[in-house]
Amino acid sequence: MTTAGLPARIDAYPTRRIAGYGVRPGRPLPFGATPVPGGINFSVHSGPATRAWLVLFAPGGREPLAELEFPQVFRVGGVFAMTVFGLDEENLEYGFRVDGPFDPARGDRFDATAVLTDPYARLISGRDVWGAPPDRDRPCPHRSRLVRDDFDWEDDAPPRIPDEDLIVYELHVRGFTRHPSAGVSAPGTYAGLREKIPYLKELGVNCVELMPVFEFDEHANPRSDPATGRPLCDYWGYSTVGFFAPKAGYAATGHLGMQADEFKTLVKELHAAGIEIVLDVVFNHTAEGNENGPVISFRGLDNATYYMLTPAGEYYNFSGTGNTVNCNHPVVRGFILDCLRHWVAEYHIDGFRFDLAAILDRAPDGTPLANPPLLEQLAHDPVLGHCKLIAEAWDAAGLYEVGTFPSYGRWAEWNGKYRDTVRRFLKGDAGTVGELATRVVGSPDLYTGRGTTASVNFVTAHDGFTLHDLVSYNDKHNEANGEGNADGANDNHSWNCGVEGPTEDPDILRLRMRQMKNAMAILLTSQGVPMLLAGDELARTQHGNNNTYCQDNELSWTDWTLRGTHAELHRFVRRLIAFRRAHPVLRRPCHPGAEVTWHGVRAGEPDWSESGRLLAVTRSSDDEQIYVAMNTHWEFHDLELPSPREGGVWHLVADTAAEHPDDIRVPGDEQPLTVPGRYRIAPRSTVILIARN
Template sequence: MEKYKILPGLYYKGALVMEQGVNFSIFSRNAERVTLEIYREALDTEPHFSYELDPALNRTGDTWHVYVGGISEGYYYGWRVGGPFDLERGHRYDHTKLLLDPYAKAVTPKVQGHERKGIIVDSRKFNFSKHKKPETDYRDSIIYEMHIKLFTMNKNSGVSYPGSYIGVIEKINHLKNLGVTAVELLPVFEFDEDSILGSNPITGEKLKNVWGYNPIAFYAPTSNYLSNKDKVTGALVGDHVLEFSKLVTAFHDAGIEVILDVVFNHTGEGNEMGPTISLKGLDNSIYYMLEPYNKMYYSNYSGTGNTLNCSHPVVKEYILDCLRYWYGQMHVDGFRFDLASILGRGEDGQWLGNLSILNDISKDSVLSKAKLIAEGWDAAGGYFLGEFPEGWAEWNGKFRDTVRKFIKGDPGITSDLATRIVGSPDLFANDGRRPYYSINFITAHDGFTMWDLVSYNEKNNHINGEHNRDGDDHNNSWNHGVEGETEDPHIISLRKKQIKNMMVILMVSQGTPMILMGDEMGKTQQGNNNAYCQDNELNWLDWERFKEFEDIYLFTKRMIGFRKENASLRRKHFFTATDTNGNGLSDISWHGTVPYSPDWSHESRVLAFMVDEGKEKQSSQIYVAFNSHYEGLDFELPNIHGKRWFRVVDTGDSQEDFLEIPRPIDGGYYRVKARSSIVLIAK
């Protein structure tokens, strides 16, 4: 065995590559014995070098550290940590287990019969100092929520490397042509696809945790999306870090920002019956929220078995360090926080809001320009939409629910729809935030696709192996006469029109719009509204559907373009309902079938509004009308002195739903067909 130069080392976390060696460091307050193991090959079962740390030399406070001279990038490592095994006090130490470093920049893939190891990576080479980020304002953003593997895994995607980081690069032009300015990537932290034990009860196919919401290494891009045919070989040398970096660069070159869906509310170590992979073996009582009556058990605010103790200073530090790494060195542009309300809870589970790590993140000196997006609810009933600190945008679940109800014709929705259209000031105006902090969406990965939303009354999750009990039962969906797929041209036409209606609302509303991967081409999951475990053609994006749904794609693209061309649809400030430019018109006015006479009654299913050019220096007023009634209605148009109205959008005209050259309207009325929307501009 070679001899290595051993020094006490420094307390900087992780495996830090230096000129002549590597500095290693981890946190463990309650450990009594800590051993570092170095491996030459990823699949070696015996370490090439092992060193047991001396607490008198290799410990500063609660941080254990050692410097090993003579090794460099490309070695593998892990920690063995011993201490009390006292479940009632929350301690689960076991020196026989090889643990992953929470700060590992890359980890080996899962290989049967082998423990995962950290890969020593020189992260200095990922500092893109010459690479400029797009830095698109929220108000100018169009977010596209997508999954790296599912986007190109289908053979008909036509890419060279399906289901990979590199495969996505080959399809970036699809997103750029659509008008997307940011992608929101489902989790890319290393996770275990095989953590689900069940099988499809119909086919027997093993279920996979394809979404990736069970992280085991927060610093490491997952090896599941490598382009290599032999992913194990590629992952063993850290190719996944390089390929992820190439993907970020390619997106930025196309002017598209990269937002990561991050899961800091729980880990893939599960509950008291789950595996010990990293944090559980390093210092379980610090990293996790445990039940106060018996710390053998985990608090389960996440619904996945455990909950990270995000209010503890050590965990706060870890989360902030991780975010800084991805934002500063891996060069991503922002983060969407899964079940973000958990980060706002104290150790007793109570909501802390501005006193929590949420405020620390938004005020952090490194992250001050990062996009921060919260999912403001959790699995324990916490619903804190609109209560996040300044600097946070939020998924607006009320926008989703309101639009769905209005589109399917529910009564009593008109007033709430108006509130959502103007940017949800009831949620975001009181704390000084702006309209664009409302992330407006109608569909997301968690639920029906937009095509399924207009095709199914009930979820169809039987193949998930949970007897159709999983997934949300409150979908506010409507099948328009037939459950599921149909060849009836009238139903197909109506479903497409309803999708266009939803796209109109999404693109004319104040806030930041987000669309779901595949909605622009009619993606279906056959009614499965919780496809987290389906790594198959049901869930893979079917690019052949583009031909059948090209009209939806073109309409979506044109509505995105219309939004970008009209700054009054992307306001910096909330409407005031006053004349802001002296032309005698309010910055927004509400209408029904009669101008300036909106119908706010419970039975109303119509809404119209006019947006003035205001201070946005826009060349024209915009008039929008929605009719979710089952009959067509005549709308009297408001009079604009010296101007006339021109039609841009009419979803009731399937052949000319969007006119790229607006057409003048004769007379002062416009008939809005049943379940249709119109958009007019004044010239």
């Protein structure tokens, strides 16, 4: 005898019938929907609930096929579990209804009429094609689905690149290939990104950090562009609907329910190219918002467990989005661990960047914890043992933990102090030389005992100006976001080089190009882990908008014609990356000691004064010596160079003030200086030298 084509088992039979389906008591773990011999096991946690129903749908069907109430004897503790027989897992959508007290002052917001998304759903339907008009009247707009575990990984192995060798490239899956100039067969998708892997290899990056790919609702933004009336969207995706499900709208095959396989294929091909993949994950809040937001999942299952609530039952808002996830509650900790383990085990993900990670060390009442259990568990979890863990070490309520984020020997941080210092130095602010020196050697003031790789160095990221706009705008220009230009950061530390926005002045354009090269030269010769924003190597612009979270258009998309327009910058960045990868002295994981020496205009005499605007550094190892001079002064300086080792001669690697193609050399093809021992550095420029025999 067989059931549904599977070998019969003594325990694979129903013990009763509910709504026409054979069922039996289910297993409480794992949570979610799990195929078992002859059926599917459904398990959902809802501690204070009094009743619960499993709601079954045909794919795309408006009305349920059936609703199966969980018998009370099928409940184990706070978990409702039931095995249902005779279901076709590939042609099934489901959700849950849960009843219980509605008492917001006590934190309970049960609504038995709402069909809830399974928080453990491996796939979610309803937003299968990006931008397709949603059916807002459909019961349970985000329906849960199962995914078959039949993907052939072909012995895929994570590259396991040492932290000190990483060169991170932050990108948006849709925006990277959506522009018509991308030249891919499936623009704006995981498949489209696969076609750009040769570009990533040519550029030299070895780790992509993807902005959120967990399922979210791009239609959640109610605003419109005030100039055009065009509806705006949730383009970035920092408002998660399904934590276990890849975004269907990012898949060319999403309408077929094949987004999991398409994403896995992307991961497999990135790994084959020697490129790791880090996911930007958002556990600090959910898409349910405040008390006026939709009931999607957690609010209807156990609001008081999953969210931080005030004594009056209102939502703490440390995330700036209306709610804050109660991350250090034991149930929620288990959920987050299960989620990350899922992405590592099922999708071979190499690491995670945690959005507003300071929230992850808050207690249920919002107080920062000295020893947050969630962060400790993540650091020591055996399944996550080889994962990169990167914290955005602040939140929207003012908790700023750069350098003090609980690390447990594992966590790295987005170094916001590095970003701000380099930006201020580049624009010529006084009094920045001393702090710049600390930042370019891995911020030992912040990460003593943790090493340089605790510092993820960046000058730009998705949140803020692009590199082009950093040197082209003094102020943000976010009018198109429909918030009266009130959104986005005001402290950008930017400088427009003399004209706000576009210009045809050749002198200003050359200065802007030089400033972009300066930023890249400093970043890629600093100790720590460098992170580039996708498109910065092409001088991508957002026309002064520093918060394009809602802009699914040319403002956010990578324009690939810029590769020709700004070939000079692209070539410079590509060769800088190659130079960094060729020289271990720039990638040391330990903070430097005597192997680093500082200089000013005269060798060995740095100018640490308030008026100082030039800094030079020599890094030495047994095998190599590299000298970097950074001049943000508006005047020329005749540099006295330190003496290289016996038999060594300084060779020119790069000079950001030199005309293309003499601005940078191919590694190994550097030219000896025409005047040994001296170099004339131009205003607002960076020079890199290497000592060779």
